[in-house]
Structures are given as C-alpha cells and as structure tokens.
Amino acid sequence: MNRLQTFINGCLRIILKIKWPEKISNQELRQQTRQMPVEQEILRRRWGWVGQTLRKPGCSTTRRALYWNPQGKRKRGRPRNTWRRDLEVDTKRLGHTWKQLESLAGDRDAWRTLVGDLCPTRGSQA
Template identity: 30%
Template sequence: MGTYTITRRKLNAFHRKQLKKVLNIKYPVKITNSSLYNKCNERPLSIFILESRWRLFGHILRRNSQISANQAMGGYFVKEGSKFKGRPLTTLPVDLNRDLSRIINSNLQLKSSHDLEHLRSIAQQRDEWTKLTARIREAAEASQSEH
C-alpha cells in the first residue's frame, strides 16, 4: 500500500470522524461508511479533492499558454540532468497520471508534453472534459469501494 493510499484513507477517516461528531454518533453505536455519507448527503473527501483537482487542471489548460501554471506544467516534462536518488516526488503531474491510470479501457496518460497537449485539446471542449472528469471520479469511487 503506497503513501498516496494511506494518506487518502487517513483523510477520509478524519472526515468520517467529523461527520459522526456532527451527528452525535458515539462509540457503542455503529454506522457503515456508506450509511454515514448518505445520512449527511456527503461523499468521501478524497473524491471531492480529486474532482476539484481535475476541474482546476481543466481550467488551467483552457487558459493562455503564457500563464505561469501552463508554463510550469510544460516545463515539468523537460528532462534536464540525471535523476536524483531516493523516493520519487509526488507532484501534480504524478497525481494526475495516477488518476488517469485508474480509468479502465483508456489510453490516456500524462507522461510527456505530447500527452499534455492531448489533454489540453480535450479541455478545450468543456463537455468532453466534464465526461473525462466523471470517468475519473467513477473509477476512483470504484477503487475505494473495493478496499
């Protein structure tokens, strides 16, 4: 189990704890996670964060290519020098690629500037971007329900 999965689980557990406090549900009383989310009309916090990340990414991709955020994304894929030692850094492109890899039967990825340009072309069509974000959310929800 990776650091990303552990962090996501801790975040969701903290969120559920806060929801139980709001509903005044204490120790001997048990409630399933899905029942808790339904009762509060909520969903896991990690799913909300994932959707927000992809909405922001789409917004950035639709903006002018000269803004700092677009230049930083493009600069990420320019490889200079040798790799550093140690665990790979968790960066926004790494998280976005991890989200894309969850989609079944999809050849979408974010590993090069060519992939970034392909996603930029999808982002220009808002309805297509919304569909992509929904597919990513559904894949994330399915992977959470398996655990």
C-alpha cells in the same frame, strides 16, 4: 488519504451526534450526509482545476507550471509523488495522452464528461 477520510468521518459522527456504542458504517455515514469519499472529491477538484488551467493562454503562469520540470538532484530513496506524476497516472488510467487532454479541455462539456467518468459525482453514488 486514509488519515484524511478518518478525520472527516470522525467530524461527521460528531456533527450527527453518533456516540461510541452506536455502530454505523462509513458508507452509511456518507449516504446520510450525502458526502463523497475524500479521494473522489480531491480527484474531481484536481481535474476541474487542470481543465481551467489548460483553457488558459500558453503564456499564463499557471499553465506553464504544469510543464515545469525542476532541475537538480533529489535526496536518496523513493521520489515523492508530484502533481504532474499523479496527473500522468490518472491520464494513463483514462487511456488518453496529454496532448489529447489539452485539446479536450477546450470543449467544456467533453471535459465535464471526462471528469465525471474519472470520479463519479454525489448523485450517481446511491
């Protein structure tokens, strides 16, 4: 995330023609360009996609992919984070279970509120 945010900040500085001796904080840069931090943007988009997927019928391939559990062994060492693991961590942070999220996804307004609580939008950052 840090490397991606650094790249985006560099691009924004080039677009705004901010040269090296001029100093401007990253937060001030985001305020000028009305950009969200990359981590919040990714969370918002991820959970928006999850909401759409949970509203699909159970036979949908994308919905079944959320529950897919690959079999077999992984290499030695720490396992890489998967989408499912990241979603479970965020779910625990929200204080909900996966079943509660499935039922909540059916109500779009409630889902938007949930996603808004997880990752604030551009307007509420000021």
